[in-house]
Amino acid sequence: MDRVIVVRNLWKHYGETAAVKGISFTVHAGEIFGFLGPNGAGKTTTINLLTGLARPDPVPAERPEESTELFVCGINLLKHPRAVQHLLGVVPDENNLYPELSGYENLCFWASLYGIRKKERQERARELLNTVNLTEVAREKFANYSRGLKRRLAIAAALVHRPGLLFLDEPTTGLDVAAARSVRRLITQLHQAGTTIFLTTHYLEEAERLCQRLAFIVSGRLGRIDTVSHLLEPVQGKQFLEVLCGPLPPHFQEVFSRVYPEVSLLVAGPGRFQVEVSPRLKVPALVQFLETEGVEVLEVKRKQASLEDVFVEITGIEAAAIKQEKAKGLP
Amino acid sequence: MKRWIAFWNILMKDVRTYYLKPPNVSWGLLFPLAWTGMFFLRSQANARDILSILTGLVCVSVLFGTTSLLAVTITFEKKNRTFERLLLSPLPLNWLVLAKTSGGILFGLANALVPVLLACFLTDLSKVGWGQFGVAVFLLAVSSTFLGLLIAVSVSEVFEAQAFSNFFRFPMIFLCGLFFPISRLPFFLWPLSFILPPTYGADLLHGAIEGIQLFPGWLDLTALVGFCLLLFFLSLWNIRRRWIL
Incomplete structure (x- = not known):
């Protein structure tokens, strides 16, 4: 069977x-x-x-x-x-x-x-x-x-x-x-x-x-x-910048997409968002942009794309919930 | 054979982990002992009085012993999800429920022995119809256990089971002719008395101990067996409804 x-x-x-x-x-x-x-x-x-x-x-x-x-x-x-x-x-x-x-x-x-x-x-x-x-x-x-x-x-x-x-x-x-x-x-x-x-x-x-x-x-x-392996294929080799920061201003996503129209942004929580690494996106410029917008930057880290990113792609905004759970720590 | 192995092991596990636990043994002994002692002292060892209250004591001991323990044990197993695990076993649901209730029935029978043993020392029990007495106690234990089961599968918390049990038990004591003959109750309460299983169990016991019965024996037996079946199938229906949603 x-x-x-x-x-x-x-x-x-x-x-x-x-x-x-x-x-x-x-x-x-x-x-x-x-x-x-x-x-x-x-x-x-x-x-x-x-x-x-x-x-x-x-x-x-x-x-x-x-x-x-x-x-x-x-x-x-x-x-x-x-x-x-x-x-x-x-x-x-x-x-x-x-x-x-x-x-x-x-x-x-x-x-x-x-x-x-x-x-x-x-x-x-x-x-x-x-x-x-x-x-x-x-x-x-x-x-x-x-x-x-x-x-x-x-x-x-x-x-x-x-x-x-x-x-x-x-x-x-x-x-x-x-x-x-x-x-x-x-x-x-x-x-x-x-x-x-x-x-x-x-x-x-x-x-x-x-x-x-x-x-x-x-x-x-x-x-x-x-x-x-099939699920991971589309994100293979991709890298992301994960930004831990203070509270984001109300129209942050609109402002961000005006400045970086080709970069996809995912807000994963009140003080956390993720952007895909691209040649146009330089970390110092990003930090400067955030500070100009009044966002306090706590940490920026580079990470390989994983199943989590596939999940985000498939389920969209619902991923916030799973990320919050993950933040509690995988044993 | 496989079903009997499962049945026997559920029964033995329940007897070991619930019914033979010191708090339950002491409850099973102390409760009927206290009731019996209290009523026998009041009767001042008058043989006729002792016989007349023995029915009530046996009935109350069985009713309280079975409903209290079964309502608590099943509710407890529902809460820690072992009952759900039992439902996943290949044992048919009616076998599973009979196995879970057999311990309660045995506990009820043991409870009934306490007032009888005490009465042995205080009065002559040679005229008691032991065959009818045994059948009455057994059917009372079965119907009370199934009542406890119905309560247990209808509630979620142990305290709810306790409260719900009392809602049935205390009115039953006064309405089923144990301590007051039904004929002396107000007329409008008679229908209530007639829909209570202990009414028929108590009547059989009165017949066995004192030789006085309100109804013919066949009617008492039929009513008790009917109540047992009704409560059993209602409980099965409730389990299916609540777990296999």
């Missing part, structure tokens, strides 16, 4: 708000598929829809020619959600294991839900604890684990029944550098072992490092879907 997930015209509303607006994509067997977007973009809702924890809404009446299709592991999820669920592993954005049980007991318990017999589930628990490097803390209560250990055990718990498809919802959010690296290493190992991974994250660098293909979701709509 080449296509593990096939989604066509997926819609979901919560009250009046459309959380997912007619998205379509496919995920191929054996790949890490990155699903990127800022908080509230519709990533978790999409995971809930793909795992049968939420039911899609019908396609809006004004699109009578369209219909929703949702196949996961070759099974029609709209008709047989329970049949799909035991083929999946799901690691949600918040840990969902029993705090009063030890790591080992948690794994044995979750394995029992798949009807695995006692001896086999004990062996499986030990094997998984070894895989996620938690053997030493196996007998400690889950409540006493650090965040990083909790995430690793949550991933192990999602693997007890050897699923071919694993959903990881923001697996490194809130982890320190070492813990996040360890989770990323684990994801790479799982991928090498042949597991298809559907990964949501708002860390663009993480997606760039781990994923083969990426989809951008903003406000419930999908932007481009492509391989990382």
Whole structure:
């Protein structure tokens, strides 16, 4: 089976708000598929829809020619959600294991839900604890684990029944550098072992490092879907100047485009903007222009174009949200 | 077989992590012990009085024990999202719900034993119809547990579950004929009494302990089984509605 997930015209509303607006994509067997977007973009809702924890809404009446299709592991999820669920592993954005049980007991318990017999589930628990490097803390209560250990055990718990498809919802959010690296290493190992991974994250660098293909979701709509190398092609070799400054005056963008008509400007926040490096744009002249306009310049740095810039290009102003999150720091 | 493995492990996990925890064991023992002691002291060990209040004590112990614990444990599992994780397992929803409620039912049965054991020392229980008593206690425990489940799946916070439980439990004590016969209640309250599961459980218990019943046994049994099924399917419907949105 080449296509593990096939989604066509997926819609979901919560009250009046459309959380997912007619998205379509496919995920191929054996790949890490990155699903990127800022908080509230519709990533978790999409995971809930793909795992049968939420039911899609019908396609809006004004699109009578369209219909929703949702196949996961070759099974029609709209008709047989329970049949799909035991083929999946799901690691949600918040840990969902029993705090009063030890790591080992948690794994044995979750394995029992798949009807695995006692001896086999004990062996499986030990094997998984070894895989996620938690053997030493196996007998400690889950409540006493650090965040990083909790995430690793949550991933192990999602693997007890050897699923071919694993959903990881923001697996490194809130982890320190070492813990996040360890989770990323684990994801790479799982991928090498042949597991298809559907990964949501708002860390663009993480997606760039781990994923083969990426989809951008903003406000419930999908932007481009492509391989990382294809997405990076248009910005390859490009450089940008990132300016950290005081508050920008109200008509700054208009004034800037009059002075530098050929340079594209992206305001990424109240005291932050980015311009593409071009032969006409000299740093001293730019600084002088800014000071003339009453902008206090704090820092100007040159940087290579990255996936973040692709994201900016695809999603436009919405990128401000993801940049604010990035500013909090990628672990 | 796979379903039974899952069922058994959910039950054992709940018994270990909730029902056998010292605070819950003490609640399960102290609550019926306090009620029983209070009423038995008031009756001054008069055998006839003890028998007449035993029904109420058994019923209240089961009702409070099951609804309190189940409402809290399920709400707690919803909050830490382990209930959502359980919903992702391949176990059918009705099996999952039965597994989660079995611990509550067993806890209710254990609660019912406390007043009975105390009464053993204070009066002669040889005339009690133990078969009918067992069936009544079991159906009361099942219906109360399912009531607790319905409350738990309808709220989000533990304190809401507690408050909502009391909204049902306290009126039930006064309306279901435990301490005041339904015939002595104002006429306009009778319909309310007839739609409460403990009314029929208490009637069966009255029959088993004192030999006096308001309704025929088959009607009590049918009503209790009906309430159990209604509460169970309402809870299933509510779970599907709230989680598979």
